[in-house]
Amino acid sequence: MILTLTLFSLAQLSTTPDSQIDGYIVHERSVNTFIHNRQLDQAIAADTSGNILSVWGSRRQEVGTFGVFGAWLDPLGRPLGxxxxxxxxxxxxxxxxATAIGSDGTAWVVWESTGQDGDGLGIYARRLTLQTTAPEASKTLLPEGVEFRINQERSGDQIHATVEIDTNGNVLIAWEDWSTGNAQIKARRFQLDGSGSSDEFLLGADHMKRQTLPCLAPLRAGNFVAVW
Structure with missing residues (x-):
């Protein structure tokens, strides 16, 4: 399956546009190079220079099951590595x-993993940083360190994670927690380097009703807004 990145520009880019929509110049790019079986659930984030991190789930690219893969792209959608x-x-x-990029170029990717936390689905994350792979080579975004579990409550399923980073490097991750049999929205806070983590906490006030599909946005002064 081919994943497509569509760029909307108000100005002409250096490549021939594919079409125009409501005044926007539209360029389409294929993102994945492994096209066998299925690639789905794509998410993107952009840094302050316009470079793009695209991530997705890909089946049978590792050992037959779904894994999380990504591509680091320039502002024109061309692969960097x-x-x-x-x-x-x-x-x-x-x-x-899901993914987000901090102001220093550090990216976080979060995902669901089956059975890894001992009971159902759990939420895991890994950081990516700009690194140089060879002398005189330009920097590219690569995984740094090991993956780690986000949810502290491991019973039941933890699903539909989302992540955002504010300009001060505060990272907030939210997800659905089904440990009680009724979905609640939980969140956890980290520093950009992965340190200084908080315990997980509930976002919703009415715990008797089902709460699903969280979405986050950073505000000023280290604050965030969440909806679900």
Missing amino acids: TELHINQTVQGHQTRP
Whole structure:
């Protein structure tokens, strides 16, 4: 399956546009190079220079199950390096990634992993940083360190994770927690380098009703807004 990145520009880019929509010049780019079986659940984030991190779930690219893969692209959607394999654990499925990029270029990717936390689905993350792979080479975004579990409550399923980073490097991750049999929205806070983590906490006030599909946005002064 081919994943397509569509760029909308108010100005002419250096390549021939594919079409125009409501005054926007439209350019389409293929993102993945591995096209066998299925690639789905794509998410993107952009840094302050316009470079783009695209992440997705890909089946049978590692050992037959779904894994999380990505591509680092320039502002025109051209690849900067090869595809990235982001998850390290390959047992079970790793799916539904989300991503965000901090002001220093550090990226976080979060996803669901089947059976890794001992009971159902859990939320895992890995950081990516700009690195130089060879002398005189330009920097590219690559995984740094090991993947780690986000949810502290491991019973039941934890799914539909989302992540945002503010301008001060505060990272907030939110997800659905089904440990009680009724979905609640939980969140956890980190520093950009992965340190200084908080315990997980509930976002919703009415815990008797089902709460699903969280979405986050950073505000000023280290604050965030969440909806679900």
